Amino acid sequence: MADDGRDPARQGEDPPDVFAARRQKLAALREAGVEPFPYGFGGVEPIDMVRAAHANLEVGEETDCAHRVAGRLAARRGQGGMAFLDLVDRSGSLQLQARVDELGAERMRLLLELDLGDLVGVDGLALRSRRGELTLRVTDFELLAKSLRPPPDKHHGLTDTETRLRHREADLLANEHTRAVFITRARMVSAIRRYLDAEGFIEVETPILQPLYGGAAARPFITHHNALDRDLYLRIAPELYLKRLLVGGLERVYEIGRLFRNEGLSPKHNPEFTSIEYYEAYADYLDVADRLEALMRQVTAEIGYEGPLDFQRPWHRETLAGAIRQRTGVDIGANRERDELARAMRAAGLQVPETDSWPQLVDELVSKHVEPTLIQPTLLFDYPIEISPLAKRHRSEEGLVERFEAFMAGMEIANAFSELNDPDDQRQRFEQQRVLAAGGDEEAQPYDEAYIEALEYGMPPAGGIGFGIDRLAMILTGQRTIREVVLFPAMRD
């Protein structure tokens, strides 16, 4: 067990030798007047800059170019008059050469007595070793922070999933791949921001603690405000607040932030996750679709995406009903009642969950038979009005709304529509949701009067979209589970 409360090193009683040895070294350092936790180390260069400065250095060539670097001691080779050490910082790793004829016997001994995992600052001269490795010959060094806990195996790294997730710091310091995934995620998010900022969108923040939740079909977390003595909900979506900003004239807004949905965990689901939603006045869902493609083209180019998905070509587009009909033979448009759709599904040889409503059967068809087939980026258009209470009625198709969802790698990643801006129609939709809620649907959207009032001021026609940052990060970094792109995913206690 990684964290069973009995780990003696965490309890400070009778520690095993590997821990005790570090404690003893710490005490010895203080005894010798060395501060094991100094305050800083100025003038440090990132390791990749040092590498770049000497990219053309010949094998065996030495220079008198001085560099100052800092990082974690990751490996050590040699114990005699010369030793090699590997130093790792956020940008890479660099070999250090320690020589007794450079440092003197005492400094050499102190350098070699450092533990793997210690944080060290180094001054040295660049050279390329006989084996072709860029190396810094250490002229001086300083302990920057003593490590009291042995790092994971230098070769095998840390592989135990539970330890990696519960102690992500250990995962990050041991596994370069983990660092790369989260750096890519961060670059992806900043590329999204750059795209939207350049297009005249402004980033906003709306309430996470909400008196009424809405904007998605999901069960919320409930919390309590003591001073107000009332329950509040952690938001399941920012949608309704963002559209109120369209009413207010902000016209192009986006929000990146955490959402909370009180559902089970899975490789695709974490109870808190990051979404982005953006809304654009005077656009419809077709404009949103085009912009999504443009956004993803730019983001994947900026992060240097080289995976199996093709974001450069126009995405595959089909209608929801067409996608279902093509893959199952079931026509949801011709079977608008629950029982007749169930009959059609049975006739097609499909399982029909007995308690499912019409919308749930549609969802069943999509998630079981369509979604897994959508590997390359695909947009499915025109959803039934029953499952889309915030989307505008289709301009030409009865019973549908102007809505699309984006799929890739067999996952749903985005949901967009022409936004419903007719307050009377919106009121009716909420009423229908009320009926569903009365029928026991825990995920029906609550009636939001403040939102209706906002629409009554007049909301411009607009297109909007929301998508999951985590799922996109999974796809762009090639990870199979959401836990690998969330730094500290939800775990049992």
Place this chain on the structure above:
RNA sequence: GCCGGCGUAGCUCAGUUGGCAGAGCAGCGGACUUUUAAUCCGAAGCGCCUGGGUUCGAGUCCCAGCGCCGGCACCA
């Protein structure tokens, strides 16, 4: 919530039909001035997830619990 797999040293992993709990790395002592999973010599380190049970004897078999993983359910 249900079903299945897994849990052994700081890390990575062996452990035979039930018979004294192991290796590599890391750590400790020593040798070594161009190594990069450094090498060599020496001496250490494991309440085997927790709690019961069967047995002369349990890491191993049985039961329960906890955690992780995978699937189902729920869904996003």
